[in-house]
Amino acid sequence: MRSIKAITFDLDNTLWHISQAIPEGERRTFAYLKRHCPDIEAHYDIPSLRQLMLDILKQQPSLTHQISRLRKLALGQAIQKSGYSNELAQLHAQAAFDLFMDARHEVVLFDYAIEMLDELHQHYQLGALTNGNADINRLPVKPFFDFYYSAEQVLSSKPNPELFQAALSHTSLTPSQCIHVGDHCEHDIFGGQQAGFYTIWVNTDRKPWPQEYLPADAEVHCLSEIPAAISDIETSIKHR
Ligand SMILES: [Mg+2]
Structure with a gap:
C-alpha cells in the first residue's frame, strides 16, 4: 500500500529551462x-x-x-x-x-521528463503548481497531469500556501500523502515544507543548498532519478 498518493510539480526550470x-x-x-x-x-x-x-x-x-x-x-x-x-x-x-x-511555450524538456511523468502517472495523481504563466494545455507534458493550478488562478504565489492548498482541495488528500517537486529552494522546497508536503529538490545545475532553509527530503540532479527518490520517501515513511 502506497502512502504517497499525489506528486505535484513546479514547471519552469523543473521540467524545462525557461532561460532561453x-x-x-x-x-x-x-x-x-x-x-x-x-x-x-x-x-x-x-x-x-x-x-x-x-x-x-x-x-x-x-x-x-x-x-x-x-x-x-x-x-x-x-x-x-x-x-x-x-x-x-x-x-x-x-x-x-x-x-x-x-x-x-517553445520549451525544450529536460532529459527523461516524458519517461518520468509517464511512469509516475501509472501510480500517482500528478499536478502542476506554477508561479509562472505556462499554460499546461500548450505543452507536451499535458497528458500526464490530472490537475493544474497557477498563481494567476489563486492570486497567490509559492511559497504561500494557496497553491498547495488548491492541490489538497482538488485531490481531497492530506499534505503527508503528497510530494512536491521543484527547483526553487524557497518557493518549492520551503513552501512545500510549510504546507506539510514531502519535497524533492530538482537541482540540475548542482548548486549548493542554501544554509537558511531546511533541506528537501530528497535531491535529484536528473529527472530520471525522481521515481527512485519517491520510493525512498515511501520506504522512510513505512519505517517511521
Ligand atoms: Mg521553477
Missing part, C-alpha cells in the same frame, strides 16, 4: 512593436520595457501573482507613452503579448 524562451519572447514582442508602433523605438528598448514592468510592480505589488496582466499593462503603457491612442495600445499590447506567449 523568455528573452526570445521579448525579442518577438519588440520586433512586433517596432513594426506596428514604430515611434516606440524612440522611447523604449527591451531592457527599459523590463524596467517598466518592475516599476509597475512596485506600484502594484499584487501583480506579482498576475504576471500576464503585468506584462500586458507594461506593453500598453509603453505604446501609449510613445504617442499612440489607448485603443491602439490595447490592441497591440495584446497582439505583442500573444507572440511572447508563443515563444514562452
